[in-house]
Amino acid sequence: MKMNAASKIYTALILAFLYLPIAVLIFFSFNEANSTSVFTGFSLQWYRELFADRETLKTLYNTLIIAVLSSAIATVIGTAAAVGIQSLGKWSKKLVMGVTNLPLMNPDIVTGVAMMLLFVFIMGLFGGTEILGFWTILIAHVTFNLPYVILSVNPKLRQLDPHLVEAAQDLGCPGRKAFFKVVLPNIMPGIVTGFIMAFTLSIDDFVISYFVSGPSFQTLPLRIYAMTKRRVEPSINALSTLIFVVVLVLLIIINVRQATDEKKLKKNIISAKNAGTK
Numbered sequence: 001m002k003m004n005a006a007s008k009i010y011t012a013l014i015l016a017f018l019y020l021p022i023a024v025l026i027f028f029s030f031n032e033a034n035s036t037s038v039f040t041g042f043s044l045q046w047y048r049e050l051f052a053d054r055e056t057l058k059t060l061y062n063t064l065i066i067a068v069l070s071s072a073i074a075t076v077i078g079t080a081a082a083v084g085i086q087s088l089g090k091w092s093k094k095l096v097m098g099v100t101n102l103p104l105m106n107p108d109i110v111t112g113v114a115m116m117l118l119f120v121f122i123m124g125l126f127g128g129t130e131i132l133g134f135w136t137i138l139i140a141h142v143t144f145n146l147p148y149v150i151l152s153v154n155p156k157l158r159q160l161d162p163h164l165v166e167a168a169q170d171l172g173c174p175g176r177k178a179f180f181k182v183v184l185p186n187i188m189p190g191i192v193t194g195f196i197m198a199f200t201l202s203i204d205d206f207v208i209s210y211f212v213s214g215p216s217f218q219t220l221p222l223r224i225y226a227m228t229k230r231r232v233e234p235s236i237n238a239l240s241t242l243i244f245v246v247v248l249v250l251l252i253i254i255n256v257r258q259a260t261d262e263k264k265l266k267k268n269i270i271s272a273k274n275a276g277t278k
Contacts, residue, residue, distance in 0.1 A: 022244060029237035036234070050235040050242075056223060060239070063220040066134075067202035070141035075195045077142070078149025083183070085150070086157045097154075100147050108144075112211035115140050119212060132214030140212045141205065145198035152194030156187040189258070196254070200247075 028036050032043035050056065085096050103111065116132075123131035160183065168178040184191075206221035213222060224236055 025237050026241045026244070028234070029241045031234065034234055036237075046234045046238040049233075050238045053233075053235060056220075056235065056239065059218050059220045059223040062134075062217060063203055066137055066141055066219060067199050070138055070145055070202050071195050071198040073138075074142045074145035074149050074198045075191060078146050078194060078198075079153050079187075079191055081146070082150045082153035082157055083179075086154070100150055103144060104147050104151075108205075108207035109211075111144060112140075112208040115143070115208065116211040130214060130216070132212060133217040136212040136214070137209055137217060137219065140208050141202045144205070144208060145201060148197045148201065149191075149194035152197060153187055153190040156190035157183075160186050192254075196250075203243075 028039065029046055030042050030044070031039050032041035032045070033039075081100075085093055085100075088096060115136075119131050119136045164182050164186075168182045173181060204221070205219075206225060209219050209222060210225070213219065220239075224232065227233060227236065
């Protein structure tokens with residue numbers, strides 16, 4: 001009983017440590033006063049100011065565009081890479097996976113500086129005047145998202161029965177069609193997980209974006225960082241609250257859908273077993 005109570009207290013403390021700062025942020029996003037320590041009354045004025053702040057909305061739009069494009073590109077390339085890695089031999093697979101995992105352990109600041117130097121070198125090579133901007137941020141985000149997609153898809157490929165594709169081909173299904181009809185549906189949960197992880201990392205990234213961005217293109221983390229040199233506006237609390245709510249709703253929808261799919265799968269398995277016994 002004592003251990004059970006202690007584990008509950010420990011869990012409550014961990015949850016409080018994780019979510020109390022977010023709760024405070026949400027609470028003060030409805031503050032009437034321009035303060036982050038004194039709550040004077042309930043108001044929606046910071047949400048109104050947020051939607052009137054064109055510069056912040058523009059950086060939010062830039063961030064979402066980069067996140068969606070980089071996640072989609074990284075998901076396509078990462079899925080193809082995971083399928084290719086799975087077909088390699090034992091030692092070749094270990095070597096390639098080691099190289100793939102290296103960017104995960106590499107500090108973001110090293111990756112950011114290295115990519116900045118690469119882009120500047122290319123700019124000097126072709127005689128350009130300004131290369132840092134939308135395309136450099138997009139390439140950088142695709143680069144650091146790729147390993148996460150590969151790591152998300154690989155376990156699903158290992159769980160897949162290797163004889164399924166052969167069986168489909170024996171039944172007259174061409175190799176490419178067998179991949180889209182047999183392999184892709186089975187590894188889709190890993191692909192979706194990889195996409196969501198890449199999207200989240202892309203929205204959250206600051207360090208790498210700081211080094212590869214130019215004056216013509218700015219993301220939301222960079223704008224918030226620029227605000228910290230003076231003062232972070234309370235409208236950012238409102239924006240953070242909206243982002244948190246949207247992410248929470250998406251996670252709930254995904255979890256409910258996965259639970260529904262698992263129930264349907266169990267029902268189908270039970271129905272198939274019952275039909276086989278009759």
